[in-house]
Amino acid sequence: MFKGMDNPEKIKSIKGLSDVVMEEATEFNQEDYEQLTLRVREPKHKDRQIYLMFNPVSKANWVYKYFFELTQPDTVIYQSNYKDNRFIDARTKANIERFKLTNPAWYRIYALGEFATLDKLIYPNYEKRRLDPNSKELKELPDLFGLDFGYVNDPSAFIRLKVDEANKTIYFIEEFTKVGLLNNQIADAIKSMGYEKELITADAAEKKSIDELIREGIRRVKPAKKGPDSIIQGIQFLQQFKFVVDDRCFKLIEELENYTWIKDKKTSEYINKPVDMFNHILDAVRYAVEPINGQAAPKFKTYNISL
Incomplete structure (x- = not known):
């Protein structure tokens, strides 16, 4: 039937x-x-x-x-890809593998059978490798820290990163995310990571939470500056940099691979507004880079030309 x-x-x-x-x-x-x-x-x-x-x-x-x-009882998951298909000839296989370069998202979904998005990613390119913050490459670079608050449905997200402004590169060193944390538990997590004395830029919408963190000993936490276009401006600022992500930052990697622009259903065109999903650590990243972000709006020059 x-x-x-x-x-x-x-x-x-x-x-x-x-x-x-x-x-x-x-x-x-x-x-x-x-x-x-x-x-x-x-x-x-x-x-x-x-x-x-x-x-x-x-x-x-x-x-x-x-x-x-979620772990569902009595459920079995079988995953296969084009390599398991014995009916594919060499030419078809070569055509599929060409998508590694021409359309990586398509390749991951339809060739490898992995979860990915075909929508337009906000940060489509990044390098993933193991990072040592004490290495010669990174040791002298300044540390920046960001915090996005969550509770029941969304996780609280904390990020440590290093910025090489001269070479336009951001190194993502360490992350922490968890759902259901009270503010004293967030403070304990930051202390356990050894960052309680660092300057931390946090979500400005949570002023009460920031005050509670200060009472809990995270004394250098400060609210991020928020304006009507701060999200887009922050995204555009970050897009100027190359991203290098420690391979242990699993949640950040997940967000980078799923954070997309909104698509207009009528026109199928992407609009200049992000989908409000897979963005908790990336919001913390926007807050973290605020000390080096001029928060500048686009400026226009006018000229009087006489003929």
Whole structure:
């Protein structure tokens, strides 16, 4: 039987199912899936199953959040890629591998079967490697620290980075993120990392939290300056730099690979506004670089020309 899920009423009368296949499962939503679990209930079938088939897309998709972020009982995940397909000839394989250079996001999704985004990334390029902050390369560079507050749904995010302004390079040294932290717990985390005496720039919207951190001994924390265009200005400032990320900064890497511009649904054009997801550490990064960011708005010169 073949049914569409554009109207869930279509499946409510179906009985006696042993198996359901959800083709292109990422095009469904979680409610669709849960409706289908209620249909697979025929007692005479002992091994009832639902198969979800899909090419991985963004980690913002419900499939990733439901099956990969959470541990679901009685669930098995099979991942395959083009290398497992014995029917692909050498020429087709070469064409697929060419996407490594021409379209890396497409290659990761459709060739390697990894979660990635096809939308326009805000920071599309970065280098990932192990960094030693005491190395000759980094030791003399200044440290900058940023903090973004979170609690129930969003994590609190703390970042340490070093900036080489002469060579327009930012080195991301260390991160800390966790959901559900009270301000005293954030203070304890900063102390345990050894940064309680450092100048830390934090989210200005959380003035009460900043005051509590100061009472907890993080005395040099200060609010970031926020203006009507501070997010875009901060992004544009950071885009001038090359990013080099320590390979242990897992959450930062995840955000870099998923932080995108908003796409207008009517025109399919990207607008100059970021999606408010995968941006907690990257917000902390914007705060961290504030001491070297002139916060300048675009300036225009006018000339009087006489003919």
